[in-house]
Amino acid sequence: MSYAVSRADTLDYAPCHYGGSKLVFRGPAKSTDQDYVAVIGGTETYGRFVARPFSDLVEDRLNVPVVNLGCQHAGIDAFVFDPAIMSVAKGARLTVLQVMGAQNMSNRFYRVHPRRNDRFLGPSDMLRSIYSEVDFTDFSFNRHMLSTLQMLSLDRFSLLRDELRRAWIARMKLIQRTIDGPFLLLWLREELPNGLGAEPLFVGADMIAEVADQALDVIEVPVRRAGGDLEGMVYGAMQGSIAAQMLGVETHHLIAEHLSKALAEHLKTGA
Known part of the structure; x- marks a missing residue:
């Protein structure tokens, strides 16, 4: 069964920091x-509304x-520009790097918040010139902004999408160099696309192949958002629609199964 509970009874995520990082x-x-494995990722790795995310199960x-x-x-920016978190990754025996979407990072067309990367801070002059009819003060979040631009013009939006893809490849190579140690890529490939495409947004197999040459392995796991299957999830009485957009308990177990097998093999071989 799922658990719709009062706010006072929702999960205690025991928020914490590492080093001098401001990230929560x-x-x-x-x-x-001591020896440890580090898992870097976004909301999916955090495991919202799930009592035991896949990192605990692993x-x-x-x-x-x-x-x-x-x-x-x-997104990638929150980690790669945070020396404290990169230090934690460097100190790990192995690091798992979740493949995150290309929309939540600063690029030639727009800037994002340095920690909460889904927040839109502002467009570049280049983006303003391409979409001269748009009032960018209307947007607080990247996804809203991108959805609007896509609806206005698919041709113009293709320029933006291509830039995000190029920036994503460059940023992924940068975070890999910064980790400077053995790592695996965790590709949580969403099966059902939304209006902008499947998650991780704008990232295709060709892009992952381009950045996977230094990885020990690429762990690909097909996933779906919980949707109507909120079995075992813990959420507030008004949070059901948000919980439906997260990965459910069964999916976290599936990820843990795939990831554990790969990690066990590489830990055994002393990677």
């Missing part, structure tokens, strides 16, 4: 003074501490 992660905080299976560096609403 799901706790309790794990020690980084820890149970492997009996190795797993540091959940999943941050809600984060």
Whole structure:
């Protein structure tokens, strides 16, 4: 059964920080003074409305501490420009890097908030010139802005989409160099697209192939949002529609199964 509860009874995510980072992660905080695996990712890795996200399930299976560096609403920018979190990743025996969408990072066309990367800060002069009829002060979130621009002109939007894809490849190569240690890519490939496309947004297999040459492995897991299947999820009485957009309990178990197998093999070989 699912659990629609009062706000006072929702999950305690034990919010925590690592190092001097301002990013808020799901706790309790794990020690980084011994061998551990680090998992970097966005809302899916954080595991909102799920009592035990896939990082906890992997820890149970492997009996190795797993540091959940999943941050809600984060894209690549939140991590790659945060020295404290990159230090945690460097110190890990292995790092798992979730493949995040290309929409939530600053690029030649627009700027995003440095920590909450889904927030739109403003367009560049280039984007203003391409969409001269648009009042960009109407937008607070990237997805709203992108959806509007796509509806206005598919041809013009293709310029923006192509730029996001190029920027994503460059940023992924940068975070890999910054981690400077063994890592796996976790590709949570959504099966059902939304209006802008399937998650991770604007990222295709060709792009992942281009950035996967330094990875130990690419773990591809087909996933779906919970939708009407909120079995086992814990959410407030007014949060059902939000919970439906998250990964459900069964999906977290599926991810843990795939990821545990890959990690066990690479930990065994001393990667």
